[in-house]
Amino acid sequence: MNTTETSDSWEADYQGERAIYLRFGSSEAVMLPEIGGNLIAFRDHERGFHFLHEPSPDEMESFKARPMIHGIPVLFPPNRYEDGRFAWNGETLQLPVNEEATGNHLHGFLYNTPWVVDEYGHSRKESHVSISITIDEDHPVYQLFPFRFSITLRYSLSSDGLMQHVRIRNHGTTCMPCLLAFHTSINAPFTADGSARDYRLKLTIGDRWELDERMLPTTHFQPLVPEEEQMRDSGVYPFFAEMDNHYTSVSQNGRNRMELQDTKSGMTLIYDVGTSYKQWMIWNNGAEEGFFCPEPQINLVNAPNLDLQIAEAGLFSIAPGEIWEETSRLYLRQTT
Template sequence: MKHQAYEGTYQGEKAVWLRSGKYEAALLPEIGGNLIAFRDTESGSRFLNEPAAEEMEAFKARPMIHGIPVLFPPNRYEDGAFPWEGRTLQLPVNEPETGNHLHGFVYKVPWEIEDYGTTASSSYAVTAIRVDESHPSYASFPFRYTIRLRYELGELGLSQQVQVINEGDVALPCLLAFHTAVRAPFHPGSAASDCKVKLTIGERWELDERMLPTSRHQPLSPEEEQLKGEGVDPFHAAMDNHYTAVPQQGRNRMELTDAKAGLTLVYDVGTSYKQWMIWNNFATEGFFCPEPQVSLVNAPKSPLPAEEIGLFRLEPGEIWEERARLYVKAAR
């Protein structure tokens, strides 16, 4: 059968598997709706950083560096304080070393599977999380909303559609990111040294000792100029950097080129993502995280214009939607 979608397991966890032609993918609804695997079964390529069997307990405790975790609201908030609409919400301080709140409420809690199946040209799965007064996170982040993800697998790779729906009666801060963990190298037989990454960055934000933006920019290093130009070794130095996103040729994307395999993995995200984070696990070869992010880190406390920093609000009944795609092309 050319296209398949079915319930199964991944390292012992409930999963929805998608298969289409040479591609397969796995979604973990009960661990944050994480799309944990995207593979080419013919070449043996694995495009996302997947947890090995012995890593599963650590992954479940901190499901942040594997697959495509969903961050809402994303990244860091100073002292857990979140000023919004004339009041200050208090988010839990869950990063003791900085005294900040980190990464929101949806990345490791159960989501539900709404649908899965096949079309004439693809397989797909839809997963969602609904938050209201009954959800544990409501006490800290008192909004009623649904986040819905549709993943579709076909000849053109993996597509992602995300929706945030405000189901409450007050404006919702629509701040979202994906902590996407990309394998480098992704192709068997290649080495990290065969890889170069390119990212549609603009300016680098200066971060203080608590990893919070100062609202100033820093000059790009020669390697960062290469990052937005011809590409650079993903592990040339330790990176935990925050940048403005500046689309090139109408697209906001990461490209990882494997010169030995002659292939480029493209992660094409929408232009609603006004910022990028990039983190490479202290320059440890194996994977790195190009993270498309709607908003500036600590955005509610920034003095900069809301539209400039991606501080988006959804009025009651409004929907925010964006799309992304992971696919492979021949390297140029």
């Protein structure tokens, strides 16, 4: 692909929902602003590759009811919080307990909240869309998370793949916790005629956190099994066992990323996330072939409630007027 290829952007329907489409050469991406700002599709039409797990037409209703395992949902705050509460700035925040089995709050409140389309467009070098959500006293989320802030997401499609730029600005008068992750759902296989058995997953993990019966960290680590060591070092079949695991991230060669190699085609999908993401969650749908979720996460699960050093828990704040931002990229590389 080169920079002279056709670039385009437009608004259209996606299975009955408003969508913004991006096109660059043979690549296409689809954004659903009103379903949590979910980047629901990333495709290469020329090769027949579908990189993200998209809902089929008969899955749309269940997807809208719980848009977790398709596309790139925004989790804020991410993952589980014990009894739905945590302390911050001397006050206790109470989130709804929405996971009955564990008695925890799960995955925050932005993955199904409508976002605003700020603009979309295209040039010779890329197509792009920017969306945002602003939380203040007039927004329902403020009752759960009483901070004034905005989040802006910009996705751009170019010869360098799909780039995500996320920016959080604190508009309030007190420090706010920066708690964010993306429940990215990756197809394996991503080729039309591929087999998951031909795929090898590599992830820049460090230690695996021990989780209790409520899926909350105990603050202790567990030894990696041999397949997890392969996942860290050389690559492993993504469905070798059921995974709903939480790991520290340890950059390799200056990069914090997932690599998914299709050994048959010789193509590797790279999900290069920023080093601000100090944790990885990985969930593989009960080891059922088809898709899995490598989730870059800033903070440890239940971080504000744990007796850990701030850096170890990935827990940091954004001061009044400050901006935090990070970029990630999905792209293909020929490896054999």
